Amino acid sequence: MTDDDITERARHDRLVAAWRDPPGLWGFLTTVDHKRIAARYIVTTMFLLFLAGMLALDMRLQLSAPDMHRMTPQLYDESFALHGSTMLFLVSVPVMEAMAIWLVPLMLGQRNLAFPRLAAFSYWLYLGGVLMLWIPHLLDVTPDLGWFEYPPLSGPAYSPGHRADVWAQMITFTEVAALAASVNIVATILKLRPPGMTLAKMPLFLWAMLVASLMTIFGLPAVMLATSMLISDRLVSTNFFSPAGGGDVLLFQHIWWFFGHPEVYIIFIPAVGFVSSIVETFSRRPIFGHAAMVLSMLAIGVLAFGLWVHHMFAVGLPRLGNDFYTAASLTIALPAGVQIFCWIATMVGGRPRLSVPMLWVAGFVVTFVIGGLSGVMTASAPLDLQLTDTYFVVAHFHYVLVGGAIFPLLGAFCYWFPKATGRLMSKRLGLVAFALIFGGFNLGFFPMHILGLWGMPRRIYTYGPEMGWGGLNLLATIGAAISVAGGIVFVIDAWRSFRRGAPAGTDPWGGSTLEWATASPPPPYNFDYTPAVDSLTPMWTSELIAYDGLGIDKRELLVTSVADAEPLYRQNSVGPSIWPLLASLGVAVLFVGSIFTPWAIVWGAIPVAIALTFWFWPTRDRATTGPFRKRTP
Amino acid sequence: MKRRAALAATLALGGCSGVQTPLAPVADQAHSQYDLLLLMLWVCGIIYLLVLGFLVLGLWRARGGRAAAVAPLLEPADKRLGRLFAVWVAIIVVGLLLLAGGSFLVERSLAAAQADETLRVRVTAHQYWWRVAYRDPAGGGWVETANELHLPVGRTARIELGSADVIHSFWVPNISGKMDVIPGRANAIDLTPRRLGWFRGQCAEFCGPQHAHMAFDVKVETPAAFAAWLAVEARPARAPGNAEQARGMQVVTQGQCAMCHTVRGTAAAGRNGPDLTHIGSRRSIAAGALSMTRAHLQGWIANPQAIKPGTMMPAVTLSPADADAAAAYLESLK
Numbered sequence A: 001m002t003d004d005d006i007t008e009r010a011r012h013d014r015l016v017a018a019w020r021d022p023p024g025l026w027g028f029l030t031t032v033d034h035k036r037i038a039a040r041y042i043v044t045t046m047f048l049l050f051l052a053g054m055l056a057l058d059m060r061l062q063l064s065a066p067d068m069h070r071m072t073p074q075l076y077d078e079s080f081a082l083h084g085s086t087m088l089f090l091v092s093v094p095v096m097e098a099m100a101i102w103l104v105p106l107m108l109g110q111r112n113l114a115f116p117r118l119a120a121f122s123y124w125l126y127l128g129g130v131l132m133l134w135i136p137h138l139l140d141v142t143p144d145l146g147w148f149e150y151p152p153l154s155g156p157a158y159s160p161g162h163r164a165d166v167w168a169q170m171i172t173f174t175e176v177a178a179l180a181a182s183v184n185i186v187a188t189i190l191k192l193r194p195p196g197m198t199l200a201k202m203p204l205f206l207w208a209m210l211v212a213s214l215m216t217i218f219g220l221p222a223v224m225l226a227t228s229m230l231i232s233d234r235l236v237s238t239n240f241f242s243p244a245g246g247g248d249v250l251l252f253q254h255i256w257w258f259f260g261h262p263e264v265y266i267i268f269i270p271a272v273g274f275v276s277s278i279v280e281t282f283s284r285r286p287i288f289g290h291a292a293m294v295l296s297m298l299a300i301g302v303l304a305f306g307l308w309v310h311h312m313f314a315v316g317l318p319r320l321g322n323d324f325y326t327a328a329s330l331t332i333a334l335p336a337g338v339q340i341f342c343w344i345a346t347m348v349g350g351r352p353r354l355s356v357p358m359l360w361v362a363g364f365v366v367t368f369v370i371g372g373l374s375g376v377m378t379a380s381a382p383l384d385l386q387l388t389d390t391y392f393v394v395a396h397f398h399y400v401l402v403g404g405a406i407f408p409l410l411g412a413f414c415y416w417f418p419k420a421t422g423r424l425m426s427k428r429l430g431l432v433a434f435a436l437i438f439g440g441f442n443l444g445f446f447p448m449h450i451l452g453l454w455g456m457p458r459r460i461y462t463y464g465p466e467m468g469w470g471g472l473n474l475l476a477t478i479g480a481a482i483s484v485a486g487g488i489v490f491v492i493d494a495w496r497s498f499r500r501g502a503p504a505g506t507d508p509w510g511g512s513t514l515e516w517a518t519a520s521p522p523p524p525y526n527f528d529y530t531p532a533v534d535s536l537t538p539m540w541t542s543e544l545i546a547y548d549g550l551g552i553d554k555r556e557l558l559v560t561s562v563a564d565a566e567p568l569y570r571q572n573s574v575g576p577s578i579w580p581l582l583a584s585l586g587v588a589v590l591f592v593g594s595i596f597t598p599w600a601i602v603w604g605a606i607p608v609a610i611a612l613t614f615w616f617w618p619t620r621d622r623a624t625t626g627p628f629r630k631r632t633p
Numbered sequence B: 001m002k003r004r005a006a007l008a009a010t011l012a013l014g015g016c017s018g019v020q021t022p023l024a025p026v027a028d029q030a031h032s033q034y035d036l037l038l039l040m041l042w043v044c045g046i047i048y049l050l051v052l053g054f055l056v057l058g059l060w061r062a063r064g065g066r067a068a069a070v071a072p073l074l075e076p077a078d079k080r081l082g083r084l085f086a087v088w089v090a091i092i093v094v095g096l097l098l099l100a101g102g103s104f105l106v107e108r109s110l111a112a113a114q115a116d117e118t119l120r121v122r123v124t125a126h127q128y129w130w131r132v133a134y135r136d137p138a139g140g141g142w143v144e145t146a147n148e149l150h151l152p153v154g155r156t157a158r159i160e161l162g163s164a165d166v167i168h169s170f171w172v173p174n175i176s177g178k179m180d181v182i183p184g185r186a187n188a189i190d191l192t193p194r195r196l197g198w199f200r201g202q203c204a205e206f207c208g209p210q211h212a213h214m215a216f217d218v219k220v221e222t223p224a225a226f227a228a229w230l231a232v233e234a235r236p237a238r239a240p241g242n243a244e245q246a247r248g249m250q251v252v253t254q255g256q257c258a259m260c261h262t263v264r265g266t267a268a269a270g271r272n273g274p275d276l277t278h279i280g281s282r283r284s285i286a287a288g289a290l291s292m293t294r295a296h297l298q299g300w301i302a303n304p305q306a307i308k309p310g311t312m313m314p315a316v317t318l319s320p321a322d323a324d325a326a327a328a329y330l331e332s333l334k
Helices: A010-020 A024-030 A034-063 A073-107 A115-140 A162-189 A204-236 A249-282 A288-306 A320-329 A335-348 A356-379 A383-386 A391-421 A427-453 A470-500 A579-596 A607-615 B002-014 B028-060 B077-112 B223-234 B243-254 B294-302 B320-332
Strands: A528-530 A546-547 A558-559 A568-574 B120-126 B127-136 B143-148 B146-154 B157-163 B168-172 B175-182 B187-191 B197-202 B215-221
Touching: A010 A607, A010 B294, A034 A073, A034 A115, A073 A204, A073 A249, A073 A391, A073 A607, A073 B187, A115 A162, A115 A579, A162 A204, A162 A383, A162 A579, A204 A288, A249 A288, A249 A356, A249 A383, A249 A391, A320 A356, A320 B077, A335 A356, A335 B028, A335 B077, A335 B146, A356 A383, A356 A391, A356 A427, A356 B028, A383 A391, A383 B028, A383 B077, A383 B175, A391 A427, A391 A470, A391 B120, A427 A470, A528 B028, A546 B028, A546 B146, A568 B320, A579 A607, A607 B077, B028 B077, B028 B175, B120 B175, B127 B157, B143 B223, B143 B320, B146 B223, B157 B168, B157 B175, B197 B223, B215 B223
Parallel strands: B120 B157, B146 B215
Antiparallel strands: A528 A546, A558 A568, B120 B127, B127 B143, B157 B187, B168 B175, B168 B197, B197 B215
């Protein structure tokens, strides 16, 4: 019996049998389904977003009036350290990877990621990072020096105990996880594109995820280097950052910001992808200036690595050097400005329809552009000397990160929620949540620009009444509280819609890309047939062409060529496995142990090696080749 | 010019006292930075309005209703938008060139100030206070004080910054932008104040739990007043004027205080804490945490950890009478 003879129903059943997870807890622990992995990533990040938001509200209450005593300085320092570290390392970066892990195979018409077990490993290791920060918090070993911990304050002389170690190893956990996820995403986008999706016909979302993942691969080793050197200083007295031992404290800052600046774009570029998808669908036309958008993302990806010094203008580097980095930092406003233009031009030249995701895009433009322009101000070395380390900068990076990444993320959540759950979200609650979050955020954070210009430094736990900062701080606290209320409405809406929202159908918005071709929620194997692509908006152009020939009784993926997406061969795809979990447990033992003794790196390597050996034990068949052909309906 | 003044007034006066804001510049350095800020606000403001206008245009024709019901426009006519795109890119490029040029000129002016060789001030940052040392014009030695900087108006002073422990940042917004104070590095910043008055500076790089209370006062005064002040500072501490102050002197210079503090002319020669020789003439105590009054001195001596939890100053056990006497003595050290 050939595949053509069986009914669609039988085909579905056999595909499910090949791709489903084992039932129950074992299935939960061993799954390599990119959708399940992404879902737990997203749930974890959203929970942490809530915790970090509570910390923020707590700090806002402390600052709402002069000379408040509800928090001790130690508690305040722990709060901002925990808030910043959680938001940067445990929420913003992982949630973007999670969106990619969920969406990239769907947008490629594929059945899974290139390295399914690596995706599981990424999540477990990321979860290790979460526990690395929050379990010590329960044990009162909370990091207390902010999201970047400059030596010598974080060095052995001024930070005895294990607070700084906890922070540094949390970063090691999350960065290894992020590197694994990025390699996976890059390989998937470059090698698993559907036939016909040449690089020139690749949707902007995929470009965004490709650029962000490549940036992660280039940028994150730097931060691991910085924190590993810090740990070495603390553990075995290497003196990298200790002037008395011949080290240099600025070395840490250079390495840190070589990662730290690209980090912002690693968070922002995926948002470019979200916004492009939403704007395209709701403007009912392809994005204006596709090539310009791709080039500007690539330009940002390259430029981002050449302007880290603008975080260090006040350290006393040569002035001409500062001018160079000023110019480099200003340059990045050009590609960002191009992107903003292209999105709005798409609306102007299209047939725009208002919807909740589209509102988030509008809120994103209104907010993010302020953050971009205040970024232009801080990019100027002489002016930055007045602005850096004040509330102006606090306002600036919240406008960039919340306006530029969280707003698009919430829009993306609303946009793809029907695909992920098969149900529609409430339009009315969505509107209320948007109004509260958008309004509260701007009410809360705009005054911080002025506070910065009134001389309020960041990271102070209190201030005197004579400084005149009380009124605006109170306003900021009220705004933050309104925002949090909006967040609660958002969560309620998502939960209610998940339980009993109206059925969404396959394609509720009339989307342009391949993920809208499969059922909502997608079956474990994603697509019955391999779709083929002949334009940037395959769902709009013609009857979707599909290929047949991928296995239905075993897990197979279609590998295509990098540039032209010519079908090359069918690749066996691995099934569920417990080894990614066990391997990450081994790595966790190594990482946690190395806080206490350098020997942990030696004996900790043994369980890791054992786990990896079993993980890669060659039990699979070799890749097969066979008839792969255009499907005749 | 009028509008500039109005903008400055609106922004600066909100900040109540206006003694710690870059919006009320009183020195050459802060002035050029302030001018650059205004240029930035104009350029960025115009660009922001253009973006908002374009966004309104884009959403103007947006309707509610199901997007899926609207047929996609597959080959939109984008000729006019293409031309607009070129204009937009040109606007951004011109704006950025303007800002980069302005930035460069201001940077150059910051570097151009020639410090008067005789006026070099050493400022050393400690967890959570500032050691300040001047050259004694008479003797040639160093005259130390703490948490208070005096500058003669119209002259450029070069502040040489050093750190005794971790990274701090020296910032007097009305006078100039920041300069980080970094262990192992010799940084310096030039200040050319042009207006008399008291201004406030504060540490701007997180340096530990009491980062919030690491401020200092800056007094810009006439050259004559400055010379007179420095002459007084160079003298040893005055002798106690009455019995209570004499008792206080005994407590301060022979008790635990002397382990960390210096009172020049007495046995107290500790180097860990601020020099107290003329503490009574300073404007504030505990690095700007409290104003200089006898009651504040007494409270600070009695329980520094209550006022600055995490400060390096330990609580000293003194009888109420001794604490009172110590405060009286310190207040008398003009």
